[in-house]
Amino acid sequence: MYRQVQSGGVATAKGAATRRRIVEAAAAEIRERGTLATTLDDVCRRSGTGKSQLFHYFPRGREQLLLAVTELEAGRVFDDQGPYLDGLDSRAAWADWRDTVVRTCRDRGPHCPLGVLIADVGRYGPAAQTVTAQLVRRWQAAIRVGIEATQAAGEADPALDADRTAAAVVTAVQGGVSVLLSTGSADHLEAALDFCLDRLLLADAPERT
Template identity: 60%
Template sequence: MTPKGAATRQRIIEGTSVEVRERGAAATTLDDVCARTSTSKSQIFHYFPGGKEELLLAVAAYEADRVLADQEPYLSSLTSWEAWQNWRDLVVRRYRKLGVHCPLGVLITELGRKTPAAQALTGQLLERWQGQLRAGVTAMQTAGQISPSLDADRIAAWLITAVQGGVAVLLSTGKSDHLEAALDTSLALLRAKPELLHVGASQDPT
């Protein structure tokens, strides 16, 4: 693909992302995308031969990358409780700003149950995200801040579930209260009494 072609393809993806934010995936039409991106349907089908479904999957991949990028610089440096708190604040701000217009949430909700490709994309995002959080938990275990008897991978999975559960409520209500409560409680438990958590413990801490 030429640089010009790559730029056009990216413009279509980003424009579609904006449309999904405003309308939802189901209501977004190719005509809407053409108007938003100043492209024709023939151009869209040139870059996305599978039509709308292929385009929405590309948008979901774009938004998945943004999910992790928007958590930096803290996600890749979770080596202190201050960094964890900063990460928490960043996550809450991100989803509070997006509100009910979280494009990835909308796309996964509308596509994830229907297409194996969307399910695979979601799985890849969660695997990458969980790996980053697992590295942070392991760093805190090495520093003596989190019990080494806990399974770092399961703790990371628990934290992602806390985020996604809170986001699900936010998408339904427009309020971030549950997301904040889930993250605050999770971090408070890890920080105050890590030895009492039996999440995937490799041995009985008693």
Template identity: 40%
Template structure:
């Protein structure tokens, strides 16, 4: 077998372990998910796990955090990368609501903030980077709207971006508890009100 084939197989095995651990943590929480649980759920041997994660649990949790960050950002694409029109903001809003309605209390954002972000300085830094990247994308979108004259020039892009992130996080927290996306919809629409983007129909 070629080295490239071995590399692809190894990468697939590592990803399978990470994805399986992520699902367990979304369902049970990080504190309630042991390495033995991950081994059983992913049909992985202890030797395999420590081959890919020499640091054990700490290394695996960091990898899961990176995985979940990717899930959060990719779910918002292609809209998050180009929020230069009100139409693109509306499509982004619908994508966010649809994504979290489908996932319910198993969403990666909730696991990142309430679970993984507390496990170590490494995972905390990963979660912090997520919010920094996300905030920058939203702020850039607002700035582009201002440049085009699509929204009031008095709107502060950084402030609005932070309000949107807080709205999503709060709404997702309540969604995870109640399984009602209406909380996320109301909070997100309130944050987006300065842009004139909302839907008065509660989900």
């Protein structure tokens, strides 16, 4: 499981609760202010813990805490998108998923947590890159399954390589979020997703009844 990969020394239920409180506080700060502006002091203040407590659970400090937040936010994104991702087997389902992604990213605006974290956290080094690469793979695999199901249902181009197409879709979302973070506009996210779905889905597929 992702959430425990970077768990540090958590021996008791109370310890686990404190660790969780620190991670939730960091996630909330990052959502409100962004990764760059969030300091460990902010996280201590918000979680009601001291620096020494924080370093007990996160001996490698900021990098390790950001990884834990990434895992938390990734879990939330997969929980949110799960119902849509699991049912990706028709043109209608892809349209719903596309609308959900655009709406979610637009509503969360410049602090779309997972987009920010995937972009920031991987830069810390090989350990962080392993975690973000896992997230990208997990996300891509879920989309690949949807592409294969839609191909099997006769509503997606069977000539497309499902895994490579899934990689392009993940990249489109990540790029759209990146432009959203930079410019405040979700137009590129929409254009890129529509472009992918236009290529993926068969225009002349029969309507489902």
